[in-house]
Amino acid sequence: MINYVPILIIFIFAVGMATAIIILSRLAGRNRPTREKLMPYECGVEPVGTARERQSVKFYLVAMVFLLFDIEAVFLVPWAVVFPRVLSDPAYRTLKYLFYGEMMLFMVVLFVGLVYVWRKGILEWAAK
Amino acid sequence: MIDQLLGWAIQILITLFALVTAVAYLTFMERKVMSWIQLRVGPNRVGPWGLLQPAADGLKFIFKEDIIPLEANRWLYIIAPAVSVVPAMMSLIVIPWGSEIHLFGRTIPLHVTQMNIGLLYVFALTSLGVYGIVLAGWSSNNKYSLMGGLRSSAQMISYELALGLAIVSVLLWTGSLDLVEITKSQSGTWFGFIPRWNIFRFPLGTFGFIIFYIASLAETNRTPFDLPEADSELVAGYHTEYSSMKFALFQMAEYLNLITAASIGTTLFLGGWNGPGVEQLPILSLVYFVIKVLVLIFIAMWIRFTLPRFRYDQLMRFGWKWLLPLAIINIIATATLLIFIR
Numbered sequence: 001m002i003n004y005v006p007i008l009i010i011f012i013f014a015v016g017m018a019t020a021i022i023i024l025s026r027l028a029g030r031n032r033p034t035r036e037k038l039m040p041y042e043c044g045v046e047p048v049g050t051a052r053e054r055q056s057v058k059f060y061l062v063a064m065v066f067l068l069f070d071i072e073a074v075f076l077v078p079w080a081v082v083f084p085r086v087l088s089d090p091a092y093r094t095l096k097y098l099f100y101g102e103m104m105l106f107m108v109v110l111f112v113g114l115v116y117v118w119r120k121g122i123l124e125w126a127a128k
Numbered sequence: 129m130i131d132q133l134l135g136w137a138i139q140i141l142i143t144l145f146a147l148v149t150a151v152a153y154l155t156f157m158e159r160k161v162m163s164w165i166q167l168r169v170g171p172n173r174v175g176p177w178g179l180l181q182p183a184a185d186g187l188k189f190i191f192k193e194d195i196i197p198l199e200a201n202r203w204l205y206i207i208a209p210a211v212s213v214v215p216a217m218m219s220l221i222v223i224p225w226g227s228e229i230h231l232f233g234r235t236i237p238l239h240v241t242q243m244n245i246g247l248l249y250v251f252a253l254t255s256l257g258v259y260g261i262v263l264a265g266w267s268s269n270n271k272y273s274l275m276g277g278l279r280s281s282a283q284m285i286s287y288e289l290a291l292g293l294a295i296v297s298v299l300l301w302t303g304s305l306d307l308v309e310i311t312k313s314q315s316g317t318w319f320g321f322i323p324r325w326n327i328f329r330f331p332l333g334t335f336g337f338i339i340f341y342i343a344s345l346a347e348t349n350r351t352p353f354d355l356p357e358a359d360s361e362l363v364a365g366y367h368t369e370y371s372s373m374k375f376a377l378f379q380m381a382e383y384l385n386l387i388t389a390a391s392i393g394t395t396l397f398l399g400g401w402n403g404p405g406v407e408q409l410p411i412l413s414l415v416y417f418v419i420k421v422l423v424l425i426f427i428a429m430w431i432r433f434t435l436p437r438f439r440y441d442q443l444m445r446f447g448w449k450w451l452l453p454l455a456i457i458n459i460i461a462t463a464t465l466l467i468f469i470r
Contacts, residue, residue, distance in 0.1 A: 006136045006221050006241040007249075013140055014217040018210035018377060025373030029194045038198040040270040041368050050199075051271045059282050062444075066285040069452075073292040076459070077248070077305070080296045083463065084303030087470040100467045107460055114453065123448045125441035 061122050072110050079103050139240045143220055151383040152182035158429055165433040192372040197269065200369065204267035209370065209377035212260025215253040216384035222246040223391045224308045226401045226414035238401075238414055239308060246307040247299075250392060251292065254347065257385060258284050264378070265366035276365025279355050279440065286447040287346035287353070293455035294340040297333070297462040298326055298396045307392075311400030325399035332462050337397040339455050341424070344389040346447065349382065351432040355440055390424035391417075398424075 040047045086092045086099050117123060156171070156178070163170030171178035196205060226238030243249060258281050265277015299305065302313045316324045326333045346353035357365040367378045394400060398420045401413035438446065 002132075003241045003243050005133070006140060007218065009133070009136055010140050010144075010218050010221050010240075011214070013137075013144060014214040015210070017144070017217070018213050021373045021377060022206065022210065025190055025192070025194050028190050029192050029372050031193060033195070037195060040197055040199060040268070041363065042271070043363070047270075051269045051274045055274075055278060059278055062282050063285060066289065069289050070285075070292070073289060073296070076293070076296050077299065080299035080459075081303055081305060083300050083466070087466060096467060100463060103463065104460065107456060111453070111456060114448075114456075118449065123444060125444045 194372040201267035208264035213381040215256040219253040268369040290451035291343035314399040
């Protein structure tokens with residue numbers, strides 16, 4: 001566990017540095033706000049409407065599909081780490097086809113899922 | 129205990145200092161490479177060959193006016209650059225920059241810490257970087273920024289899948305998530321002259337590297353995948369409203385992520401710090417690592433100034449319909465190959 005302590009140290013350093021930089025630029029820079037300067041930038045014309053509007057549902061769909069596939073990718077990582085050991089260790093060698101076959105079955109399911117999403121048109125972004 | 133903590137603190141400070149300097153000079157390198165490709169001279173006024181340009185830029189950033197738009201969500205707007213730069217800095221501690229050096233009678237490894245989940249740690253942190261971009265885009269209350277932030281998050285999560293699956297094939301060969309172990313497994317040669325780097329495991333390793341490299345370009349929002357910034361349509365995307373050092377922090381995060389991506393690519397596929405003569409002269413390992421990382425970064429710049437930008441639907445199609453299936457096929461092929469040859 002001792003190897004994980006530097007994470008805490010660098011977190012403190014990084015947060016400190018970012019905070020210092022943000023405060024520094026607040027103090028060192030000049031500050032003369034005008035009404036135009038504080039408006040949202042829209043190529044020099046008065047902003048039309050607000051940015052707090054509804055967005056395309058595509059973004060949510062992509063996020064959900066990502067979640068599903070990412071969980072599957074996370075499941076692959078421990079399998080891949082153990083795989084070379086299963087191949088080389090005589091105690092597990094007899095199980096290697098089972099170990100391989102099960103994951104291939106899982107990959108096929110993953111692929112079918114991708115094909116399903118594809119056929120449903122979730123991956124189509126251009127309007128037909 | 130105190131001794132070890134102090135050692136880590138010093139190592140981290142040196143790493144951070146070196147990396148922030150490297151970021152400053154990467155912006156300089158980018159401008160020089162751009163100007164050479166476009167047959168211009170580039171920055172050459174500040175110092176010899178313009179070498180002091182990054183320092184001048186830094187000073188200028190500090191003294192610029194710090195604007196917070198009236199309609200912005202104030203606190204989120206202020207912390208967004210920090211949220212984006214902190215994970216970018218934190219992923220630096222597990223990267224093995226070199227083997228180990230002997231200094232003042234002690235052996236110092238050229239990595240801050242060695243974790244058995246090093247690679248997962250880096251991936252977790254690079255995913256966290258999305259939050260900074262989304263927060264910046266949303267809190268600016270600007271339509272361009274919002275579009276930039278949304279596009280960026282959709283793009284990064286799409287290509288993260290291909291990236292995550294491309295590294296699984298490396299894990300199948302090395303059987304470790306520890307970056308130091310992965311580097312050590314690539315030392316030596318095949319047939320006496322081909323280095324045992326994963327990229328030379330033709331064709332699957334080469335293929336994995338190409339998938340990894342393309343996906344990492346998209347992860348770091350670089351051309352041809354720089355849709356979140358897309359200067360010509362979204363002005364500057366999520367950092368349209370940012371000025372002064374807050375803007376500089378986003379730039380810093382972007383270049384730090386580029387360095388991280390190039391370092392991980394080097395460690396996983398290009399043999400890390402391995403090279404001829406590393407056992408005799410350990411400091412060479414650091415030199416090899418830096419050269420390999422610079423080559424990867426140079427290729428990224430070269431691509432940026434040569435290729436046009438993708439359209440958004442092309443970007444999503446490429447990520448989901450090409451890279452993702454190819455990465456899955458790569459894993460299946462690697463596992464099948466391994467089960468037959470071992």
